[in-house]
Structures are given as structure tokens and as C-alpha cells.
Amino acid sequence: MVAGAWFCLLAPLAGSLAIALAGQRISGRQAGWISTLTTFAAFAGATVSFLDLWAAEPERREELSTAYTWLAAGDLRVGLEILVDPLSAAMMLIVSGVGGLIVWYSMGYMAGDDEERRYFAYMSLFVFAMLLLVEAGNVLLLLVGWGLVGLASYLLIGFWHHRPQAVAAAKKAFVMNAAGDATFALAVVLLVWETGALDYPSVFADVGGLSDTVVTLVALGLLGGALAKSAQVPLHTWLPDAMEGPTPVSALIHAATMVTAGVYLLVRAHPVYEAAADVQHLAAVLGAVTLLLAGLVALVQWDIKRVIAYSTMSQIGYMFLAAGIGAYGVAIFHLMTHAFFKALLFLAAGVVIHRLAGEQDIRRMGGLRAELPRTHLAFLVGTAALAGLPPLAGFWSKDAILASALELGGGLGAALLAAGLLGTLLTGAYAFRLYFAVFHGERRELAPEPHGPEAAHVPEHGEGPLSMLVPVGVLTVLAAVGGLLSVPGLWHPFTHWVGEVAEPLVEASARQEYGTSAAAVALALLGLALARAAFLRGRELVALPAAWTLLERKLYFDELYDALFYRPAAALSALLRREVEEPVIERSLDGIGSGTVQVGGEVARVQSGLVRSYALTIAAAVLVLVVVFVAVR
């Protein structure tokens, strides 16, 4: 089973290297094929690995495979090793499968861009990094994958690097993730000292023996990394800006895969979090806060991609909520269905943006239902799946999360359930606001000069080439039926599969599931009705100007962080330069020799002679010394 997993890991790396090394010897289209085929090859490898696992005895579904010792120091040995178990196999399938579809879609979407080759090299690099993240067999290698997906994300957000906004967004994402990486690394350092080994089995076996303080700190450090990568409050502000990247990038990295890595981490490191229950609950609470805040902000955004980006944050909030209360299988289940329907929404949005020559403002869209019938259907399926309407994918997974909160009970469970239910109302409202604004109403004239980041695209006629339509079609089907892998009261193959790795702390009964489902669907439909009513009257969902401004400015998080971190750092740097470096350090020698504070040009000239003679003197002195020593001998 490890052979398939190694193949799965290395195929995209080989693709990326091949494209990079071939350079201009291949065309952009060929690069696209290399990238697409290697990603699907990775999917094939993942499938082989999965089938091997499936055939194996349940207790033997875990295999660690080490290629060589990557880092060694003192007693520490860290191998380049992968772990194949039900959780990593599921993630491999999701990443390479959805990844393959999106890379394929990119071939149509990016056709004609001057730097297609660079794009596909980066995409393959990302797929490799993400697979490394989910396959890594020890915590340090997990951190390596963690950092490399951040790198790929930086490269792809800033892909159109002539745009200042794209560059700024890329830097912001990288720095914020570097902060998360730093806390993650501190947690790993603690593990090195406390457990002496970093591979999952040893670390998790030793967790019980650690003091509460240590476990809490480790859990907090890992949580910092998870919050940054998954764009959860308070480290969430980079994700909306990341929409400066090409739309398929948003679909793959900033919706379907990378941003859900935090959820994977919470599930993978569940023994740590179970030993530090407070931190685990903190993750759930932060998830609930994020799902509400992002849902609210999504109500007032104008940019089609930003609405979907906020909805991504909100949906990952649900996953954090689930992982934070110990409903691991359910969290990963929602991760998977979300990957389907969110990738679908982004790719469908990409078709719309293509059709409108790069226009992204929903105020200048409308009435596209007739023009883009297939895209309309796909988008509608995606929207309904996002809103959690039966029988689409999001319905099954989101309601399982709500039911788990109900099962948890107590004050925390009640609060989380309330937040989750309120979230479904918000989701229904913002999702259908977007849908109506884009596909219903009057068709607007194109702005004379579209100015979005993707304005370079010429308006397409029809709905794009096959390479775009087929992935959208496949994802539409997956978003429609993907949720059937777990039907309350009937069967739960997916959650049980993941449960082999991370046994859930809460398991809702079928009655609880149907109860919460009824409430959630009612609320989502209420949201839909509100959105429709507002749309028909030509009004917005948030009517209060003050609230509107507050939400439109994203609750002023950017301004807050600017004032809290960037400005103080810049000010400190300027202060040190002005007060220490220039007066004290750089002028430290001004007084020497001349006895004055200023070194004038005249003095400098005198000294210039001095320098050479000085050097000569030293050279001569050394020579003399050598001669003397030799002679004395």
C-alpha cells in the first residue's frame, strides 16, 4: 500500500520539475497536460493505496514507510517517511482527485496567458506539497508540507505579479502563515524535548505521560498553525485578499484543499487535543465565531469570488467546530463534501468571469441564466449544496455537525448548536443572494473596460472549452451525490473509515440528526426566501448603514492588525535606525583620531592614505614575524 502512496506523492513533484526544467522547450498547453496527467496519476496511486487499505484487515490499516533519515542531530532522527492509514488515504483521494479536475479545468481557463508554464509548475508544486502534508509520517515533515503549501499559495496568489494588489495579498498570506508556522514549530520543539521523537505513533503514545502545561502548549502551538492555514479568526484576514489569484487557484488552494489543512491537523493530532480538552474546545469556539463572522461579512460583499471566499471561511468554521468537539469523521466528511461543492462554485464562477471578460462585481452581473444554462445549473447545485438543502452533499455533512453539537449537550453544545443553526440561516441568505444577483434579473451591459485581476481574458462565447465543462460537470455530480456516503440511520461508511484513525468523542443518533436537519433546512430556506425577497425589491439584505459599513470593512480586522503589528514593527525599525544604528553604531568611530564628532572630507582624505599604509604595515609585520619565527627555529 505504500508503493501507491509514494507514487502519489512523487508524481506531481516530477511534473513540476519537468515543467520547470523544460522551460521554453514545451508549450503552455504541453505544460498543462504534464500537470494534469501527473495529478491524475497521483489520483491513481492514491486509489491503489486506498484499495489496498480497504482489502486489509481493519487493525492492519496503518503502515509507516521511511525513505531515509532526513535530519539528524544528537539523538533526534527525523525520517522522510509517510504514513498510510484510512485518514491519509481519504485525504490523498480528495486532494489528488479534486486537484486533478481543477488542474484540468485550468488548461481551458488559463489558455492564452503568457506564463501558462509557470502556472502549471506552481500548481503541480502545490499538489505535491499538499500530498506531503497529508501523507507525512511525522510532525516535522507535516510542518514541511505545511510550509510548502504556503509557499505554493504565495506563488499562485501573486501569479499576476504586475498587479500591486496581488503582490500585497501574496505577501500578507505568506507572512500570516509564517506566524502560524512559527507557533507550529515551537510546538514541535516542545515535542522534541518532551518525547524525543516526532513520528506520530511515538508522539501520540507519549502524550499521556506529558504534563498538562506541556500538552496545552503543544496543542496551542499546533492550533496557531491551524488557524493561520485555515483562515480562522483571528488569523483569517489573508484569505479574502487571496482571491487576487487566478480562479482555479482559489478553487483548489483557497477552498477545496489547503485551507482545510487545519481541520486535518486537528483530526490527525486528536490525541494531543483530547489530552488538552480546553484547547480543543477553544478550536470549536473559534470555529463557531468564524462561521458567524464570515457568514455576516459574506452578506455584503460585491465581488463574486470574495463572497465565496467568506463562505469558505464560514464552512471551515463548521469543520473546526466539529473537530473541536471530537466529531472527527464528521469534520473530515464535511471537508470532503465542501471540497466538492466549493470547488464547483469557484469553477462555475470562473466560467462566469470568463464570459464577462474578467468582470467580478456582482452589481454588473445578472440575467446570465439564459446565456449560461449549464453553468447556471452547476452553480445552482453548488449553492444549494452550500446552503445545505437536501439531498445535496452539504446537507448530510453539515447537519451531521449540528447533530454532534446537540449530542455534546451542556452549555457549550447548546451555544455551538445555536451558532451553527444561525450560520445556516446566514449561509442560505448569502449563497442565494449571490445566485440571484448573478443569474437572475436583467442582463447588464459589460463595463467598457473591465478592471478585475482577470481582465486580460477575452469574452468567451458559449461556456468555455470541454476542459472546463467536464470538470464542472463531474463536480456537479459529486456535489449532488457526495453526501450519500453517510446517511443517518442507514449507513456511515465514510465516518467509520476515518473513525478507525480518530475515534469520535460524540456520535449523534439518527433521531438527533433528523431533528437538527429539519431545523437547519427550515432556516436555510428562510435565508433563501429573504435573499429572494430582497433581490426582487432590488434591495440588500443588510439595510442598516452602520452595520453595512462595519461588515463591508470586514469588521476592521485589517486596520486593527495594521495598527497592532505592521506599524509598530515599521516604527521600531525606524526608531532603531534613527536612535541606535545611525548615531551610536555607525558613528562609533567618528570621535577616534580627530577628537571631533564630525569627520570632514579633509580628514577622510588623510585617512585614506592611512588605510593603505596601515594594511601594508600589518602585512609587513606578519612577514617579519614569520621570518623571525623561522629564523629562531
Next chain:
Amino acid sequence: MLATTLIVLPLAGALLVALFPLPRLATAGLAFLVALLEVGVWIVAVTRFDFDEGTLQLGTTREWVESLGISYAVGFYGFSLWLAGAAVVVGAAAAGYALFVGRERPRAYHALLLFLTGAVVATFAAQDLILFYAAFEAMLIPLYVLVGVWGGPRRTAATLTFVVYTMAGSLLMLAAVVAFGVTQGTFSLLEAGTSGNAWIFLGFAVAFAVKAPLFPFHGWLPLAYREAPVEVAAVLSAVVSKAAVYGFLRIALPVFPEPVEDLTPLLLALAAAGLVYGSVLAFRAPDLRGIVAYSSMAQMGLITLGVFAFNDLGLDGAVLQSVAHALVSASMFLLVGMVERRCVTGELALLGGMARGRPALATLLLVAGMVALAVPGSATFAGEFLIMAGAYGEGWGYAALVALGIVLAAMYVLRLISAVLHESRGAAVREEALDLRPGELALLLPLVACLLGLSAWPALVSQSSFPGDEPARALEEGLR
């Protein structure tokens, strides 16, 4: 014997280059060939070195001035062999760059560069304090001249500060060497015992602190790195600074155990201060060289932190990071030089947009930059992680400062990359400015390949640097 060969070869090459009146190109070419040959000899040395043993090897010991207890004793430990490797590789890259650029008065220039390489290797090989001192000083002479004659417009001021700082350090070290030799009756590190004299230790420590440099002994750094010819700046930051690391590892820790223990808090504090101070200044430096210079200072603070954490993780990390930083810093300085050649300036405000149409420059700057900011998976990441883990042994605060350094490094390196490559074309960037030429690629690609190779297998260096792969114990036992 190979240690002596490694020292003598570049010195002989220097003499050859200086004496034979060959045409310009032939002079530079000959010097470059000697530098490459030196790399070849070093590779042979690595294949002959028994890393499992890890004790002093490839050495020569001869009486020199018997009455004074001075000997010619050279040889390598694992860590010094790796440091010497970084030195010869960077030296060859520098010679190649000087050849490519075509420096004025090539005979003098190349002779000095080769002499510098020989002196650096001698420093890393020296097992006798007088020899160490001579080599340490001999590194400075070519640097004074290279900066003072071939430097930028403010070369005089740069040289003057550099001379005063380094000479002050050297004089203290000379006093310490003499005092140590007199009290011990020998200058040989192989024969001398340990010393508990804090003053003697301080003499060494200050000289190393100036060389690294550690905060606040870095007064020479901004000017020297700005004004030196770019390949000299590369050697200075990549290799010469590592003489301090070698001094700490070979002299300070094994010979002065008690003073080190007493003064560890101070040294750790200075190292941490240098890390944060350098990072913060790099973050707002107005030009390319400023960023690379202050980041180099931050890195030296980091490495020193690993050294004085004085545990296996920190020490292995410090050696790994020294090698990785040497390669990355040389790559960055050469790239800076290539940008400056095209734009005549390194002012960030005047640069930009160079990625468009220049894929080689963009790719290499990106790769070198990502390694410089220690992206997870890189050799520098491995080194920083080990140092962070080692520093944790001295207190969680140090580990947290290393973490802060990682975030700041991301900020200043991304700033540099974007300022050169991204957004619209800067005022100083001409439309027709070329992508990297084959000659430049031929220099950079091997450096970057070394970095990527080390990233794929950092254990190569980190587990083969100290006798018995037990750094702390080996040093406590005086590296015997």
C-alpha cells in the same frame, strides 16, 4: 596532508597569478581554475575523511618554534571540514564572478581573492593559536585592500571602520593568545589544557563577536557590505563571518569551559539581540545590500545562539546553519550584484518588475530567497529548527525569539523579492535589461544546486560534524 594542500594551493595560486604577467582574461581564468581545483581537492578530502571517527584528520603537525611552544598544526574535524567546504565553494563562485565582471587590475585582485581563500581555509584548519591568529589576521589584509581599492564610492570610510573594528578585536585576541600561551607553556590546541581565566576568554570572545558580528560590535558591517565589490561582500558574509563560529567551536567552548559557563547568559543575550536587531533593521533597509547585510547579521546571531545553547541540537544546528547560510548568502549577494549591474543601483524604490521577461533571474532569486527565509523543507529551515530546539534548552524565551526571527525573515525577504521582481518596472530598470547570462547562470546554478541538495538531505552535515556524533560531549572533552 590534505589540510596543508588545501591551504597551500590557493596561496601558491595567488603567487602565481600575482607574478606571471598574463593577459587580463588569462589571469582571471587561471585564478578561477585554481579556485575550482581547490574545490576538487576539498571533495577528495571529504571522500578521505572518516566521518564515523570524526576526530582530527587529514592533518599535519610540525614543530615550528620549539622554544616558544609554537607548532604548525593543522587538520580538520567534521564541522571544520564543512566550513572549509563552504569557503572553497564560495571562493570559487567569487573568483568566477570576478572573472565574469572583469575587475580592473586583475592580477592584484585575483591574487588577493585566492590569498583570502587560503587564509580562510587556514583559519578553519589551525590547531595552534599562533597559527590561528596569523591566519585570522591574514584574512583581513586582502579584505582591507579589496574593499579599499575596488570598493564603491565610500570605500575609504568603509575600510577605515572595518580596520579599526577588526584591529581592535585582533589586538585583544593577540593579547589573549600570548597570555594563554605563556600560562600554558604551549600554543598548541592539541596539547594545551583548559583555562579558567575569564579575561583571556573575553579577549577571544570580543574578536569573534566583531568578526561575526554580534550586536553591538557590528559598526563595520553596513558600510563594508555596501561598499565592497559584491563578490567580496559575498565572501565576507558567507565565509569570513564563519571564522567566528569556528573560533567559538574550536577555542571558546573546549578550552574555556568555566568562563563560557559564567558568560553564557551574556553571549546568548547578545546573540538574541543581534538576531532581532538585524531582522528588524533588514525589514526597513532601503536597499538590496542593506537587507542582505542585516539579515546576515541576524543569521550570525542565530548561529551563535545555537552554539552557546551548548547542547547537541543547538551545536549540530549551528554547523548546518553555518554551511547553509554561507551558500545562501553568497547566492543572494551575487544576485544582488547581477541586479545592480543591470540597474546601476540597489535602491528598492527604483527597482521592480524585473520578473517579466527574465525567467532565470526571477526563478533563481525566488529559490534563493525562499531558502533565505527558511521555508520549511529547506536546509536553512532544518538548521533554524535545530537551533530553535537547542535554544529551548536554555529557556523558552530564546526559542520564541527564533520563532520571531522566522516571521521577520519572511517579511524582509519577501520585501526584497517583490521590490526587484514584481509590480511595474522601476525607474532604474531598463526595458532591455537582460535576463541572466550563461556565465552568471553557470555560477549561480551550482550554488543553488548545493542548497537544494543540502535541503534534500541536511543530515549529511548535521550528523557528521562532531566526533562520535555527540557534539556537546565532544566539546566538553576538548575535542580530543
